Amino acid sequence: MTGRAVESNRLHADPPVPSVLLLGVLALETRRSASALRVQRAFASPNRTNNFAVDPVSRRVYLATVNTLYQLDGSLAVEAEKRTGPVQDNLLCHAPQLPQAPCEHPKSLTDNHNKLLMLDREQGVVVVCGSVYQGFCELRKMENISEIAVEFPPRGEKTVFPSMLNVAANHPNASTVGLVFRGHGGNTRLLVGATYTGAGTQFFPRNHSKEDLRFENTPEIAIRSLNTKDLSRLFTYDINPSEDNVFKIKQEVKTKNKLNFVHAFIQKSYSYIAFNNDAKLGHKESQPNSILARICLDTEQPRKPSGPESRKLTESYIQMPLQCGLHGNIYNRLLSVYPAEIPAEDGRGSESYLFGVFQDRQTDRRSALCAFKFGDIEEEIRQGRRNCSNSPSSDVQVLDSVIQGSGAACIQKGNLVLQPEQLDCGAAHLQHPLALRRPLRSIPLFEYSGLSSVSVDNVHNHTVVFLGTSNGRLRKVRHLPASEAVHHIMTFDPSDSNFLYLMTSHHMLRVKVAECDQWKSCSACLGAGDAHCGWCTLENRCTIQKECAQWRSARSWISMGEGPQQCPSMTLTPPEISDVGILINGSVPDLVGLRVECDYGPGVSTAATVHLDYGPAQIQTCPLLSRKNYQPIPPGTGESANKHLFAAVPATFFSTLYKYSCRMGFFGEELECDFGTEQRYEATWLNSSTVKCSGVTLSTNQRTQVYHLNLRRRGYFTQQGEDVFVDSPQPMEVEVYNCGVGSSDCSQCWGREDQGHLCGWCENSCRLRDECQPIRDQCPAPEIHKIFPLRGPVEGGTLLTVEGRNLGRRAAAAKVSIGDVPCTLLPDFYTISVKLVCVTGRSAHDRTDIVQVDVDQSGMGASKESFSYLLLSLEPRKGSRAGGTKVTISGEHLDIGSLVKVKVNSTLECTITEKTDETIECTMPPALQVYTDSVTVCVEFENLPCQSAELSATYTYEKNPTISFIHPKKSYLRWHCTVLSSSLITCLSPASSQSQQTSVQFLLNGVLYTGDNPFYFDGELEEEEGEPHKGHFPLEYVEDPQFFTASKEKLIKHHPGEPLTLIINKGPSDLELVPEEYTVMVGSYPCNISFHNDQLFHCTINGLLSSSESELPVTVQVGNFRHTIAKVQLGGSELAIVVSIVVCCVLLLLCTVALVVYCTKSRRAERYWQKTLLQMEEMESQIREEIRKGFAELQTDMTDLTKELNRSQGIPFLEYKQFVTRTFFPKMCSDYEKSLVQPVYENDALGPRALPETHPLLQDWKATNTTRPNVEEGITLFSTLLNNKHFLVTFVHALEQQKDFAVRDRCSLASLLTIALHGKLEYYTSIMKDLLVDLIDASASKNPKLMLRRTESVVEKMLTNWMSICMYSYLKETVGEPFFLLLCAIKQQINKGSIDAITGKARYTLNEEWLLRENVEAKPQNINVSFQGCGMDSLSVRVMHTDTVCQVKEKILEAFYKNLPFSQWPRAEDVDLEWFDSGSNSKLLQDLDNSSLMEDGRKKLNTVFHYQIPEGASLVLPHDELMETKRSHRQSHRKKVLPEIYLTRLLSTKGTLQKFLDDLFQAILSIPPDRPPLAIKYFFDFLEEQADKRGITDPDTLHIWKTNSLPLRFWVNILKNPQFVFDIEKTDHMDACLSVIAQAFIDACSISDLQLGKDSPTNKLLYAKEIPEYKKRVQCYYRQIQEMAPLSEQEMNAHLAEESRKYRNEFNTNLALTEIYKYAKRYRTQVVNALESNPTARRTQLHHKFEQVIALVEDNIYECCSEA
DSSP states (O other), X not given: OOEEEEXXXXXXXXXXXXOEEEESGGGTTTOTTSOOXXXXXXXXXXXXXXXXXXXXXXXXXXXXXXXXXXXXXXXXXXXXEEEOOOEXXXXXXXXXXXXXXXXXXXXXXXXXXXXXXXXXXTTXXXXXXXXXXXXXXXXXXXXXXXXXXXXXXXXXXXXXXXXXXXXXXXXXXXXXXXXXXXXXXXXXXXEEEEOOOSOOOOSSOOOOOSSOOTTSOOOSEEEEEOOTTOGGGTTSBSSSSGGGGEEOBOGXXXXXXXXXEEEEEEETTEEEEEEEEGGGTTSOTTSOOEEEEEEEOOOSSOOOTTSOSSOOHHHHXXXXXXXXXXXXXXXXXXXXXXXXXEEOTTSSSEEEEEXXXXXXXXXXXXXXXXXXXXXXXXXXXXXXXXXXXXXXXXXXXXXXXXXXXXXXXXXXXXXXXXXXXXXXXXXXXXXXXXXXXXXXXXXXXXXXXXXXXXXXXXXXXXXXXXXXXXXXXXXXXXXXGGGOOBOSOOEEETTEEEEEEEEBSSEEEEEESOOGGGOOXXXXXXXXXXXXXXXXXXXXXXEEGGGSTTTTSTTSEEOGGGOGGGSOEXXXXXXXXXXXXXXXXXXXXXXXXXOEEEEEETXXXXXXXXXEEETXXXXXXXXXXXXXXXXXXXXXXXXXXXXXXXXXSSOOOOOEEOSOOXXXXXXXXXXXXXXXXXXXXXXXXXXXXXXXXXXXXXXXXXXXXXXXXXXXXXXEXXXXXXXXXXXXXXXXXXXXXXXXXXXOSHHHHHHGGGGXXXXXXXXXXXXXXXXXXXXXXXXXXXXXXXXEOOEEETXXXXXXXXXXXXXXXXXXXXXXXXXXXXXEEOGGGOBTTTEEEEEEOOOSSOOXXXXXXXXXXXXXXXXXXXXXXXXXXXXXXXXXXXOOOEEEEEESOTTOSSOEXXXXXXXXXXXXXXXXXXXXXXXXXXXXXXXXXXXXXXXXXXXXXXXXXTTEEEEEEEOOOOOOOOSOSEEOOOOOEEEEETTEEEEOOOOOSSOEEEEEOOEETTEEOBTBOOOEETTEEOOOTXXXXXXXXXXXXXXXXXXXXXXXXXXXXXXXXXXXXXXXXXXXXXXXXXXXXXEEEETTEEOEEEEEETTEEEXXXXXXXXXXXSEEEEEEEETTEEEEEEEEEEOOSOHHHHHHHHHHHHHHHHHHHHHXXXXXXXXXHHXXXXXXXXXXXXXXXXXXXXXXXXXXXXXXXXXXXHHHTTSOOOOOBOOHHHHHHHHHSHHHHHHHHHHHHHHHHTTOTTOOSSOOOOOGGGSOOXXXXXXXXXXXXXXXXXXXXXXXXXXXXXXXXHXXXXXXXXXXXXXXXXXXXXXXXXXXXXXXXXXXXXXHHHHHHHHHTSOGGGTTXXXXXXXXXXXHHHHHHHHHHHIIIIIHHHHHHHHHHHHHHHHTSOBOTTXXXXXXXXXXXXXXXXXXXXXXXXXXXXXXXXXXXXXXXXXXXXXXXXXXXXXXXXXXXXXXXXXXXXXXXXXXXXXXXXXXXXXXXXXXXXXXXXXXXXXXXXXXXXXXXXXXXXXXXXXXXXXXXXXXXXXXXXXXXXXXXXXXXXXXXXXXXXXXXXXXXXXXXXOOSSSOOHHHHHHHHHHHHHHHHTXXXXXXXXXXXXXXXXXXXXXXXXXXXXXXTBSOOXXXXXXXXXXXXXXXXXXXXXXXXOOOOTTXXXXXXXXXXXXXXXXXXXXXXXXXXXXXXXXXXXXXXXXXXXXXXXXXXXXXXXXXXXXXHHHHHHTHHHHHHHHHHSXXXXXXXXXXXXXXXXXXHHTTOOOOSOOO
């Protein structure tokens, strides 16, 4: 093959197209000489092939077809096979392996199409997935595929979910791809991509959860466990939560994302999946729909111990479109891909490319080959992730079509620098699937029609591409079997890349990659352009390198790259004396040491002598013969003849020389027969041309095997120690067959006789006939497993397929019949023993009968299914000659076949309008002749002419109706016809807008009436005698008639009870109306009409007129004309009588009222008094009952709560760095997290629960690319200045003196200084002390008791941070446990009673504002909940019957996740709750659904009581994609009671929690001997020292200082913000309760006495009794601190240094310095002035150094990553 470099073109609007050097691609179809590859081995499958796989170790080929699995050896002989179908299945049924899912739908025989065939050599299994049983998979043995390796699910296993069984696509035409890989933990995993079919069972309700996909349909992409040692997790989504290993399209957008997978493969540590989005087929042609997706596989070494166990599929998933072609010539559907390493352009090493065959979906035949560089793919992915993180653009978006997607756009997160690992595989803030929108483009390398597959090989630094086509061609293969399309996957033989395995629709082939022996000369061989072929010099033939016996010897095999100039050639030198010299040029191996002879003809030769070796040229001499010994030159050859040089083996050089001939002889030498095995056999010369091989024994375990016979010289070897061949380069072939392989039944065994195999069937197996004694050639009766189709027409012609066993040894031996109707066998479609196809014969009548197969010498077999012949009838059997009559043909199975027609007299076609299994409706054509009578109507199938009376019926064309005249011939301007008899039709004329002359035409069955003639000639209707109208009848429209009453009045008065008679006049009119056309209505009452003449008629109503209306319209109707002529007013009787009755009634009523008023008022007063007494008694009873319950709860709840909190439960402490950032920057951290999360998730219900710690101060500091080195130098110099005490103190004071330096700026500066100096805490402490001294001096002159009360200065915030650092260890080791238990106890106590789902108010609380002031009885009950996604078995969860569904879900999640940090909990809104009752029926529980009750026009939230869930009910917690919005209100209209009576519940809650609160205060206010609080001792001594220096002796002042510095500054902050310490949820209700506790702690530390009264707030009254005791504890604590041994500066510095060392490198100090520098730059002038005014600073030139920092940094403005 020739080579050509393909250059890339760069266009203005397009990105660069990758350039690639591909040798030989364009020569595939251009050289006719490079044709005809040879199919070395072929295996024919009776069924359609689906998938194949090749084992690189054993060289076995595993072939999966419809209903059968085959295990083939390297030569494609059958080793084992297994039938996998058809099976009894129904698409609406779960797999029968699912124990809890019985199916009530009828099942039928269903073909099993293989969807996935993967090898796992590590575990020795083959993964086989089929389309039946919802895509069920099996694990079979690699040694014998007919045996199951692992039974799954295990027998008796009950915890089996559909997702463990539904792995592949469940439809024959749906795609599935997969690959097997091993994770870093050694666990085998299976990556599967399957097309969503939209079909499946409804046994489990549809679940939209994203946290647990156990009940979901098969996801599009999933990573599943394939560890056969852990069967409980086999085929499950491998990590929790399960959504991380699932790529699932949202249900509502599946129609827009129909993924058709092409191939999945591994490149480096990435998995690539190529697919097409077929939902975009309707888009414009220029838009590509071929997509390449990449997923990072977790196959490397383990990550950090704190890292996740496995990579998240969704975090690393990214996809990009692929485009093959430019400028309108685009091939936009991917058919096949192949990754390959090809030589680099510079010749150094190799580069990875992805080759793909693309098709133009507009014209299916146009196709092209494109190549994409993996380096470009990887760079596009990295750039896409950069853009998504730093500079969002339209080129990348979050893939919002999947359940893990969160939006259609990326959000900028500052100049965040991503690490290489994050660019390749995603980061914590890029954990959603991404999609690149700009396609990766490539110019087609080769364009051809009908390409279907591609495979690429690197041969001797040449890239060779093999292309399969849809019409069965491979490169230049003339025709593969039956011109079947080549499957899109082709694989090279793992042990010999000179052979290619490929699959067509019914064949498995092993094709030799080159057919080199077609070229007979060296120049033709090397010039053919085939990189596989080269010239074997010593064998004088064109071969593949491995076929050359001496290919390992230097210069023995010449490759295409060396060129034809290296071909061997010989030149004769002038003879000297008696010798002639022969100069051999070109690439020839060293001939020194080999025996060489010159042959001058038959039997005449002389020994040749090799004189010397000049590199590639060699010289030999041969003695000349006397002239009489020369053989004559053959006639016609002239001076040219072939000269043969025979060296060590019978190889030949060809050259055009003289008539001399040299040859080597072997007759009489000792030879051996070599059949390619280790055994050699003796060869005996019978004569000079015949050799006999003796004692040969050959064997095979294959069906047939070909051995190649070669002759070798015994005991003679080359210099490399290899045997020497002495016979022809084309060896003799010997076929050895094994009767026991590939012959599974008797017919297959005896059928091998036609291939020359002498096999016989005996003892239920196939053996050699010599071993079968006696020989019986009779086989068992045939077995029929399946027939199709099951019905056909009675005239026959249907192709009937019969599958089974023992169906004959050859086609001539089998006969097929349907009952007694013969079925003609088609030999071309016959497969020995297992399949035959026949053409059904004609049946005399409709019938249903079994199919029988009669085989010679075997007997007859019958099918279990029956074949049906159909017969039909016709209605109606007559119609008009004009045609258009709709007839119905009735019968059975009328929808059979692919083409059905209804013919009339075999010429005209009855147009089919509707066709079902039992009826065909069609419209009859017009009659061909005027006097046509009866015709034949016949149903034809598959274009077969109708020859059967059973398929036909008689239809009669009758004369068209004759219309003589129409009457009247005039109509009003305001027609539908009704047939009254065979001679009369009435029609209503249509409306007309004006008076006009027109004509009337009639349509019969939609055909224009033309008398009895249905034909047109030249656009004119044919006239017949007796039909003068030609179908046209004149009609004149005239003005509407006029009607009016006798007096023309518009209002007619009428008294009810009297008859009504109206006189109606009609104006002059030309209408020829008859009385029957008139209708008169008075309101809804019809009026009887009597005519006097054409102009006058009476209208009479004898009945009573009654109506709710006072006026009734009088309407005259003629045809469609309606007109209201007057109105009838219904009047009353004597008005005076009516008035008298009314007056009497009024007087009587007044008297009655006057009499009743007194009685009514007295009774009402009495009832009101009794009701008041009853209410007071009821209220007293309720108060009494509430107090009694409160007392009982106070006594019992403490014990219950202690029991529930005794369970082992880990404490979710935050790491030190997280604790620091949350306490140092509470507002900034919150704002930062909100800015990072909210824009992405604020409208997304699927956002994460908690944000991972990605605070900028915890990241590595990196300067941008534009940063010059002096910027870093400036920051380093600034750090040095901050480590100068004089500079830092002056710097802080200078900033605090500025009015616009706000409190927030002061706190920020203090925290940044703490971060920057965290590595030198001893220096930081000295700075803090100096600044505190200045603060104390300023406060002492004013009111010293106010010092440290607030945080208004830098040093006060520094003190807070210093306390947080020093107290962290004490907090974690001593206070953490009792504090966490208190939090748990508060939450547990709140959940014990009713909680308002809307307001959050609860029955049990510590805060009055959050108290539920209603008497809502909450009865506890236990429910059993299963939740596989948590990795636990089912748990018993305690809930209240008043809990809403959301509250129940929260309690369930707490029960399952109580040992995990809250950031790892799913949200209650993201999960669904299903209740399975005793009948295995499931119900989805929701806060609001169709069963919700209405109250006051609003829906009430559903509760446990609403659903009537019993005690011990079983519930399942799957996941949900949608978060419902709850809008409701609490139940109202309860009995009113005094809300204050419920305040006793505060006491109940307080009493229950008292022990936990006491334990917490004890831990805070105690000094453990093993962990004394050194920092507190050191700081309290410092405060006492400062008070002594200033003469402050008031003990209250010192107490206030200590309280303000430790309890109020540190402990209160921790008590109110537990989320600073633990990874927990702090609800608003929890915050309210903690505020009460914090207030009690503050009161305990105060020195003033509480003045409480009845009007004091309950939050202070609640702990008023305990405050004095707590105050004693605080004073004792301060006293114990004071009594501790003093702490020296050296001891404290050592302690601080240890704290610095312990948390070294935890923070980004450079970023903190950069933020501090911003303040320095902002107040540059003020800082310089302060430094210049400070003598010490001026002496040490600090202001100059500060100016130097400004100069260094400002010359190169640094853009920091983000704000702290």
